[in-house]
Amino acid sequence: MTSRTSPEAQLRAENAELRARLAEAEDTLRAIRSNEVDALVIDTANGPQIFSLQGLDAESNRMRGELLAQVGDSVIAVDGEERITFFNAAAQRQYGLRSDDVLGRKLPGIYTHHWPAPEAETAKCKALRDHGEWHGESVQRLHDGREVHVESSITILRRTDGADAGTLIVTRDISARKQQEDTLRESQQFARSVLENLPAFVGVMTVDGTLTDANRASMEAAGIPASEVIGKKFWDCYWWSYSPEIQAQLRDACKRAAGGERVRYDVPVRMAGDTRTWIDFQISPLRDTKGRITHLIPSAMDLALRHEAEGKLRESEERFRVALSAVSDIIWTYNAAGEMDGEQPLWSAFTGQRPEDFRGFGWSKAVHPEDAQPTIEAWNLAVAEKRMFEFEHRVRRHDGEWRLCTVRAKPVRYPSGEIREWVGVHTDITASRHSATELQRVNSLLDTLLHTAPIGFCFLDRDLRFVRINERLAQMNGVPVEAHLGRHASEIVPALFESLRDLTGRILTTGEAELNHEFSGETPATPGVTRFWNESWYPVRDGAGEVVGFGAVVEEITERKRAESDLRVAKARAEKANRAKTDFLSSMSHELRTPLNSILGFAQLLESGASPPTPSQKRSIDQILRAGWHLLDLITEILDLAVIESGNVMLSLDPVSLTDVMLDCRAMIEPQAQQRGIGIQFPRFETLHFVKADRTRLKQVLVNLVFNAIKYNKPEGTVAVEVTLKSPGLVRICVRDTGAGLAPAQQAQLFQPFNRLGQERGAEEGTGIGLVVTKRLVELMGGTVGVDSTVGVGSTFWIELSQTAAPQFAAADLAYIAQVQPQPPDGVPQHTLLYIEDNSANQALIEQLIARRPDMRLLCAADGEAGIAFARDYQPALILMDITLPGISGVEVLQILQKDPSTAHIPIVALSANAMPSDIAKGMDAGFLNYITKPIKVDQFMDALDQALKFAQTSSRRAVPQKASI
């Protein structure tokens, strides 16, 4: 800027300014006059105000503006050069542009058209040209690149004079609708392709039965083109037209379907080649959103397919049912609400509840009252939270017993996640819980047992470390139980370790237990003291049979060992004492007998010497002798008693025949009895009694008793010996005398040594020891002795001994006997010959003889008793008997056999060396069938046998009358 301005310039500038202003004013007036101005701004006292010049137009303009603003579609007006002259509110929204910004711009700046096809654009132009308007769809690409589907109406605006005033474009965004249409088309195509590819038959009919569509399968199966069926009445189509009845049925079905019913039935259709196929056919009405039936949908499935599917379903159901029944648990179902309904066969079978009982929540009645409420609470919780239910409660079984059960239930869901039903399982755990409890109880019992046992138990592993040990053994070791565990045996009991190691080594080698080994040594419990244990060790194996350790049972035997050694010492001492005693006794005996021998010997010499003694000398000698013999008896008896008392008496207890002993006794006693004038009666020997006794000593006892009975009797008195069976197995031998009898006081003193009960001054001699010895002997034989007595009547002394069976010959002997004879030829009967003979030479001879007789079998008995037993048992056809036998004589045997009904019929032949006629007569009298004398003449012998056999077979014997026994 120049620093100075010339006044001219200034004036010129001011001029210009004024001119400009003037021009403006003129301009303004002109504008107003030409109606280009629509408002004036007037400054008033209240500030600038606007006065509209529009007048009536203003209102209609405003209204028009508002209307256009309300319109939902965009309204755009362009002039002839495509400049936007109007752009309504909707257009602003649709295109995202302000009216102020777009007015005057050219339309292509806002969007451009995309036509689906060039023909579409041509059509639009044509329409505008011909009709001045066009309506259609197109795609607009907006200024921001978006593409929108639009529906537009384009109208040419004309002025009253006909000239173009521009174009009005009303546009609606149909993108959303287009999207829906596309989606719909897609789903329709999808549905269509599904239908087309279904193996089943599907079609579409109008309500009046016109087929509008059918899937490919239906037409292919029939071998017909679509044109033959589409548009026809369904029942007139190829599939049905073969049968008027079928057509009528179909027509009726369509009518019913049109009425809203879903019709279904099996029917044959015609397929390609005029074949028939049965189908499962149905017609379903199709409704629109308002519920009106718009179409009928016929569909069909090959029946064969359905049958297959049904078959598979049945199979599956059957499988399920079988599985259910095989399961021992109770399976049940609840509906979605958590209630039991329908049939619940397993629940019913277990609880006995019927459906009306368990329905709803009735099942809770089968649950124990104490458990029912908690169960229901937990169940409700599970149902509400839709998760698995687990519980334990007692359920009542149909028999009334409460069973402890665990129960689990899980929900079964639809694909959508909704619960369809619940499936649950009850498992009866009563037994297992019980056995678990039992097991626990047993375990704790075993534990207690182990720990409180008075015997030591332990278990060591293979390395000989303590794994388990009970209290007792720990005590023995002197170390607490816990201190053992895990420690090596050599640490706990070093003194015993070596033996243990050897022992366990042996166990490993042999695989066998080592039982009852004695261990000795010290333990920490009692250091310095050697103790003893009886130990049994055994291998402990695992499931595979491998030895995993060693078990032991340990018993402390220190005390016992001590007792044993004490006992041994005592025994040795006693034996020593006994031996000393025996030695003493025998030496005493010898010492005593020797002088007595002199006394008696010389006295006898005197008595029977060359010069006979004088009567008074004889009397003296008698006295000496009597005293001497008495002394001898006394010594013998005392020594005997001493021997018995010292326990050194040797008794052999065998079956002894009473008959035998009595006969011996009688033989010994008879002279004494006769001398004193006492009658003796011995029992008859009908039955044989055997007792368990020592034969010699029994004889001694019997002699003692009988002798006493004789001695202490009254003049002309009697002694009776009786044998009775006191009870099965007990034999009583009574010796009854008619003596003075004994008072109870005397009876008590009977069995005392040297107590002769006042008989010391009597005529009879006695040692006073006899009964003592008798008693001892009987007791040693396992029997008892006693006395019954009445003063003035007499006394009965009795002994009781165990009965025993007759002595049996050893099987070996019998076998030998049987072997001797050869088997007879078939058809020849064999007879048994019983030969009673004690002499083995004689036996051998007869054996040889009988060997020559195949019809005879020899049986030998060595004495009378055996012979009797054999006769009874073997029932021989014939008996050959030696008369002179040990024990009972042949005659007596004969008598016994003849008295016994089982043997009475057997002929008995005597065989004897006594050949005197008197002997023979005696024998025949006795009852022998025949009497053969020794030495034997063989042919005579054989004849006698034949004779006897014949006799046995033909006649029956008369019973021989009994003779009085002696």
Place this chain on the structure above:
Amino acid sequence: MKKKTAPPNDLAALEAAAAARANARYVLRLYVTGTTRQSMRAIVNIRTICEEHLQGRYQLEVVDISQQPALAKGEQIIAAPTLIKKLPLPLRRFIGDMSQTERILLGLDLRETKSSHHSPA
């Protein structure tokens, strides 16, 4: 500092000024009253002019004084529509619906006339 320069050579200065003018940026403000016919016509017309003659170097601001009459006072608007050329200077004022295209172009110095050679009229 005072610049001592001789008064510009008229022709050269004119040409320079003309060249400068050819590149000048225009800032225009159009005052309208709502969406009346004249207002809209005014917008369309002025925009057309701008697009044709000032492509890329104009800024058109549309102000609606029907809502805020106070805005009119600052520029001493007395009638609407009114266009104010704010830049380049000098300020110019046009009233009407802007349909007088020639006059407006002249007023915006976008038309060369004989008189413009001499001095800004």
